[in-house]
Amino acid sequence: MHNSKAHIWFIAPAIILMIIILIFPLFLAGGISFTDYNLGNKTFEWVGLENYDKMFNRKTYVKMIWATATYVIVVVPISVVLGLCAAMLLNSLRFGADIYKTIFFLPVMATLLAMAIAWEFTLHPTLGIVNSFLANGCGGVREFILGFHWLPWVDSQESWYAIACANNMDFPYWLKQKNTAIWTVCFIGIWQAFGFNMVLYLAGLTSIPRELYQAAEMDGAKSTWEQFKLVTWPMLGPTTLFVVTITTIRTFQVFDTIEILTKGGPSKTTYVMMYAIFEKAIQQNLTSIGAAITVVFIGFILVLTFFQRYVIEKRVHY
Amino acid sequence: MEAKQYIGEGWKHAILIIGAIVVMLPFYMMVSMSLKSQQEIQSISGGLIGAQETQTFPVCVKTGYSEETCTMKPYQYNYWFAFEKAPIPRYLMNGVIVTLSIFIIQVLVALPCAYALAKLRFYGREFVFSMVLFCLLIPVHGIALPLYVMLAQAGLVDTYSALILPWTISVFGIFLMRQFFMTVPDELIDAARMDGMGEYAIVWKVMLPTAIPALLAFAIFSVVAHWNDYFWPRMVITGNRDLFTPPLGIREFRGGIDSDEFGPMMASIVTVTVPLIVAFIIAQKRFIEGITLTGMK
Numbered sequence: 354m355h356n357s358k359a360h361i362w363f364i365a366p367a368i369i370l371m372i373i374i375l376i377f378p379l380f381l382a383g384g385i386s387f388t389d390y391n392l393g394n395k396t397f398e399w400v401g402l403e404n405y406d407k408m409f410n411r412k413t414y415v416k417m418i419w420a421t422a423t424y425v426i427v428v429v430p431i432s433v434v435l436g437l438c439a440a441m442l443l444n445s446l447r448f449g450a451d452i453y454k455t456i457f458f459l460p461v462m463a464t465l466l467a468m469a470i471a472w473e474f475t476l477h478p479t480l481g482i483v484n485s486f487l488a489n490g491c492g493g494v495r496e497f498i499l500g501f502h503w504l505p506w507v508d509s510q511e512s513w514y515a516i517a518c519a520n521n522m523d524f525p526y527w528l529k530q531k532n533t534a535i536w537t538v539c540f541i542g543i544w545q546a547f548g549f550n551m552v553l554y555l556a557g558l559t560s561i562p563r564e565l566y567q568a569a570e571m572d573g574a575k576s577t578w579e580q581f582k583l584v585t586w587p588m589l590g591p592t593t594l595f596v597v598t599i600t601t602i603r604t605f606q607v608f609d610t611i612e613i614l615t616k617g618g619p620s621k622t623t624y625v626m627m628y629a630i631f632e633k634a635i636q637q638n639l640t641s642i643g644a645a646i647t648v649v650f651i652g653f654i655l656v657l658t659f660f661q662r663y664v665i666e667k668r669v670h671y
Numbered sequence: 672m673e674a675k676q677y678i679g680e681g682w683k684h685a686i687l688i689i690g691a692i693v694v695m696l697p698f699y700m701m702v703s704m705s706l707k708s709q710q711e712i713q714s715i716s717g718g719l720i721g722a723q724e725t726q727t728f729p730v731c732v733k734t735g736y737s738e739e740t741c742t743m744k745p746y747q748y749n750y751w752f753a754f755e756k757a758p759i760p761r762y763l764m765n766g767v768i769v770t771l772s773i774f775i776i777q778v779l780v781a782l783p784c785a786y787a788l789a790k791l792r793f794y795g796r797e798f799v800f801s802m803v804l805f806c807l808l809i810p811v812h813g814i815a816l817p818l819y820v821m822l823a824q825a826g827l828v829d830t831y832s833a834l835i836l837p838w839t840i841s842v843f844g845i846f847l848m849r850q851f852f853m854t855v856p857d858e859l860i861d862a863a864r865m866d867g868m869g870e871y872a873i874v875w876k877v878m879l880p881t882a883i884p885a886l887l888a889f890a891i892f893s894v895v896a897h898w899n900d901y902f903w904p905r906m907v908i909t910g911n912r913d914l915f916t917p918p919l920g921i922r923e924f925r926g927g928i929d930s931d932e933f934g935p936m937m938a939s940i941v942t943v944t945v946p947l948i949v950a951f952i953i954a955q956k957r958f959i960e961g962i963t964l965t966g967m968k
Contacts, residue, residue: 359870360793363783368799370780370840375806378817385817392823439690442683449684455955456691459698461962462951464899466918467944470925471697474704474933482700485715544694552963606812608902613922627812627902634816635906647816651809658808 379651385644392640404645416621417629417646421605423535424625428542428604433596435543436550441585443551444558454555457548465545469610472541476527484524491518531619538623541610546603550596557592561585598661602654626650701944705937708745712933721745728752730932749934750942753924756935759942761913762920769834769916770897774890777841782882785848786874790860800849806842812902819906829914833907838897844889851885852878891961898947917943 386404390397408414439457443450460468475481490496491514500514501507509515517524527537565584574583608627611617617624617632626646634643699719704712707721723744731741731752743751753759787793788800811818818837819828827833855878863877879886901918908914915923924939951958 360787360791363787363791363870363874364799366780367784367840367845368802371802371806371842374818374837374840375809375811375814375842378814378821379809381817381820382814385820392820439687442687446683446687447680449687453687453691454959455952456694458955458959459948459951460694462895462958463698463948464901464918464921464944466899466901467701467921467940468697470921470940471701471937474937475697475700480712480715480933482696482715548694549963552959556963602810606810606902608812609918612901612905613925630816631902631906635819640816640820643816647813651813654810654813655808 382644382647382651385641386648388641390641391638392634393638397641400641404642405649407642408645408649413621413624414629414646417624417626420535420617420621420623421625424539424542424607424623425601425604427536427539428546428607429597429600431539432543432546432600433550433593435547436596437554437589437593439547439551440554440558441581443555454552457551459548460545461549465609466613468545469541469613472544473528473614476537478524478526483527484522487514487517487524488522491522528614529619531622534615534619535622538607538610538615541614542604542607546600550600553592553596554589557589558585561588594661594664598657601657605650605653701937701941704933705749705941706746707934708748709932709934711745745934749938752932752935753939753942757920757924757939758912759920759939762915762917762943763946765913765915766898766917768831770894772831772835773838773897774893776835776839777844777893778886778889780839781841781844781848782879783874785845785852786878788845788849789852790855790857791870803842803845803849807846811837815903815906822907828907829909829911831914834904834914834916837903841893844893847885847889848882851882855881887957888961891958895947895958895962 387399387401388397389400389403439453443453446453476483478484487495487499490499496512496514496518497503497509500509500512502509502512502514525533527533561584565588566580569580569583572583574580606627607625608631611623611625611628612631615623617628627650630643630646630650633639633646703719703721706719706723707717708724708726711717711721723746725742725744727738727742728748731748732738741748784799788796788803815837822828822833822836827836859877859881860873863873868876898917900916901922904916904919905922908916908919912923921940921943924936
């Protein structure tokens, strides 16, 4: 090896930037979270765990944890399962798979903020096509299907759809109503995320050797479902783990749709962590409480990633 | 069995088409609204493109344009008025400036480092690499608040620097390039050294050209992420319109949902969203490769 000192110049910029931009802020956030510092103050006091105490006891922050947890718990499994189903459907098609792939991947590409606004209009009670589609379907097939009248225990006079039809087309104001806002935001989250998962699963599916399916068939696994259980699902183990982790981390960071559509409301039902950090620390200049939320947030993410690495090392290698 | 298979295929297409319609709904709404007149939007009539009747637009007249100027077809009006109301080219240019600066600095920092980690032997190399691996775990959006505090203390809020600085280091880029350089044969580098090339020349004249495919994927990954990023610009740009990136522009257009005209608003949103979507449709394979890069370990 040469004795040149070139490597110092090669790695120094990266190391310095890593320390200043990525590592130091972790400690800074930790430090600030134990003080009452607000941006612009000349001095500050150490307050111990007061900020954390507030976080776990004040109603607002408890709601924040709830909203974030709901969002993650709904969006991650559904977008992963949808991604898998779409990938398997596309994989078994004879023609046209590429077109669907392009369409399903569009939401991943498009500027989320713009699409959030487009959804806002699509779901708008008077301007949107969703509610006009529903209103035009009163008494018809749409009511039967979407009102769940085909389920034996649903009374066709009492379903949500029938009631809305009876009350002068009183369909939900999806993003402004307490009981629908979080689910609507979740829906947009799923809409945006599943195409990404689909592409990862498509890559995972192509790497499964054909012979495994033939072997399974010889062992008596004839139906598609049995083959899925015996071959596809176990072989996709590493992909699934990866997809779940990356979706969870992205989902935790939801901000754009909340900021533009609900501002955390109505009554804090969509008050997710990233939005809370933004609102508290930037808009209300409560830096220290924002720092405490940041620490908890980073904690969640680190635990998740370590968990993923640990499981990958230990289990999902076949 | 042939018939049965066709029926199966038919069912699959039916399900996928319903899915595709749901996925395309907001795109349809966006394009349709950007073409139609306010009345057509409010009465949800006119299908995708509306009747396109030439008419005089009252909001335009109220703004101070002559009636003659304000008489045209709805789609012309929507797009023309969008550009009149907001400096859209400026926003797009800011987007280009910010994303390109970020990408170029990321490469300038990451490439030499990745080369050193992959091909040079020196004391502390393992330590530096484990530092990279640790930093991979840190989501930059997560530490946005302390970064904001640092930038505010440095007086950099509301500057291009604030938009660019936090993204200059891409540990993911270092990691990716290092993995790529590991596969480059040592002989290539030794031959370059024999020819009397210095280490700097090797990085930029030997390693860079071999890394073009990986670099291209990384470019798409980086540019798409930062073009679409809304959270960070929203944090550090408070009011200076000259620094608005496309998503901040979009937010401004939205304004009051019930007061404004929707056509021009949607026209501006379409204008800002379209460049990436067109690029995606043209170079689909590369885009999917680049964006799912984090998935290809």
